[in-house]
């Protein structure tokens with residue numbers, strides 16, 4: 362079940378125009394799953410390298426690794 | 440040694456009577472290229488009245504969604520050594536006890552792998568290592584965890600590093616073991632501390648008594664404040680000794696001396712609930728009216744002590760202004776024993792988190808959500824019973840709203856049908 366949910370989350374992220382997503386928003390991809398459970402699934406996605414964290418320092422968001430490459434981000438800034 | 444960049448404006452900040460961060464950074468600059476450039480960059484910001492830092496980023500250490508705060512400079516062409524200036528939050532030990540060996544190791548580590556600047560401690564409670572580069576993050580994390588036995592703290596939408604007062608380690612007033620509570624919560628909720636899951640930050644702070652030395656009531660989404668439910672212990676002999684000038688009030692704080700003490704003006708009349716009486720010989724306290732403000736105990740510590748049936752009051756919802764204005768925490772559990780392993784407290788915490796995760800909006804703190812959905816809804820979600828002690832001035836509020844489910848027979852209200860029968 363959680364593999365299927367993972368796919369749905371990734372598919373949902375790919376369809377969005379924005380690149381950064383709140384935890385709450387990711388959960389919209391799997392509305393039938395309780396948040397605490399969804400957290401485990403999303404953690405696994407991060408551990409598997411399929412999602413990446415972005416943090417302002419006070420808030421955290423999630424993005425696809427293709428969007429969230431540290432090297433690219435830092436070169437873009439330099 | 441000559442400075443790399445002249446800093447006439449920053450130099451002004453060394454002139455006042457207070458310790459100056461400019462002096463601190465200058466002292467570090469001969470050893471740290473980051474500090475040299477930092478001084479130049481700040482001077483430029485002061486001159487032009489413009490900041491040059493960028494917030495946020497994807498940097499972090501593997502497996503953790505917090506503890507590192509990405510910061511970059513937008514003029515790396517002028518100040519290449521501060522192109523990266525990431526912050527590392529390090530989980531401080533409970534009540535901030537260190538030995539000098541650990542402090543030296545931490546400073547050495549950060550001189551080798553960062554700017555050398557530290558902040559002991561940030562307003563979150565963590566040790567803050569200020570300024571390092573992306574490629575040093577994993578090595579810093581490795582050394583912290585392997586050589587120093589320390590871990591990163593929280594940031595972002597995580598549970599933040601819990602923080603407590605000195606508690607029983609040094610303070611006779613502590614009604615709960617704040618060090619143990621903070622250590623226990625830190626260990627129990629490791630996952631929430633390192634992997635974000637909340638709508639926004641979440642902070643626990645614990646004070647051993649209502650003096651609230653860590654300002655838990657103002658700074659934490661969940662404040663744990665020690666209290667007692669029996670009576671203030673009174674040593675009448677000692678009360679008379681204060682009155683007779685043999686003991687110094689406030690333990691001499693503020694330069695007080697013996698013999699100038701007026702118990703009526705300084706204690707009895709200042710009791711916020713007026714629950715004390717002094718007849719010249721004996722001090723009487725009507726404990727049922729005492730709000731445990733600690734005032735009288737602070738003035739006469741040899742004569743008055745907190746009771747012996749101790750525990751904590753749990754309050755929720757404090758925050759600094761962001762979406763809404765600043766807010767203090769409100770009482771949701773008037774008294775809880777708070778003994779290890781804190782099962783009853785953790786049950787409450789998990790209900791609270793479940794509800795906040797389901798109902799909180801993005802970047803909405805717990806206190807803001809409660810303001811939006813009402814305290815009543817929040818209490819219901821956490822299986823807590825409303826209580827007059829949750830209300831600021833219960834005796835002045837004649838309004839009671841009943842929930843149809845709680846009234847025998849109940850009732851139903853059809854808003855649409857009502858408007859058909861009544862013009863707006």
Ligand code: HEM
Nearest residue numbers: 418490492508510524526528560561562563564565567759
């Ligand atoms: C307009 C500029 C800025 C604003 C409005 C701002 C705002 C804030 C706020 C509200 C906090 C939370 C404070 C707390 O409750 O602990 C914070 C923390 C922090 N900020 Fe900023 N900030 C700014 C600029 C910067 C810059 C330029 C840097 C670094 C280059 C920085 C680094 C940090 C760090 C490291 C923390 C965490 C401090 C700690 O853990 O105690 N900020 N900032």
Ligand code: HEM
Nearest residue numbers: 832833834835836837838839840841842846850861862863
């Ligand atoms: C069970 C029925 C009612 C209840 C429980 C009730 C309750 C109250 C309360 C608590 C107040 C505020 C008193 C204060 O100033 O402290 C009040 C004021 C007032 N009520 Fe009622 N009320 C009821 C019925 C009515 C009705 C039927 C009318 C007129 C048709 C009415 C007219 C007023 C007026 C004009 C005031 C303002 C008085 C002032 O400003 O001094 N009330 N009511």
Ligand code: SF4
Nearest residue numbers: 604610613647648652
């Ligand atoms: S909060 Fe109370 S118990 Fe804790 S250090 Fe302060 S006075 Fe002591």
Ligand code: SF4
Nearest residue numbers: 710729730732733735
């Ligand atoms: S603790 Fe505060 S409220 Fe209680 S008796 Fe002393 S002064 Fe009054």
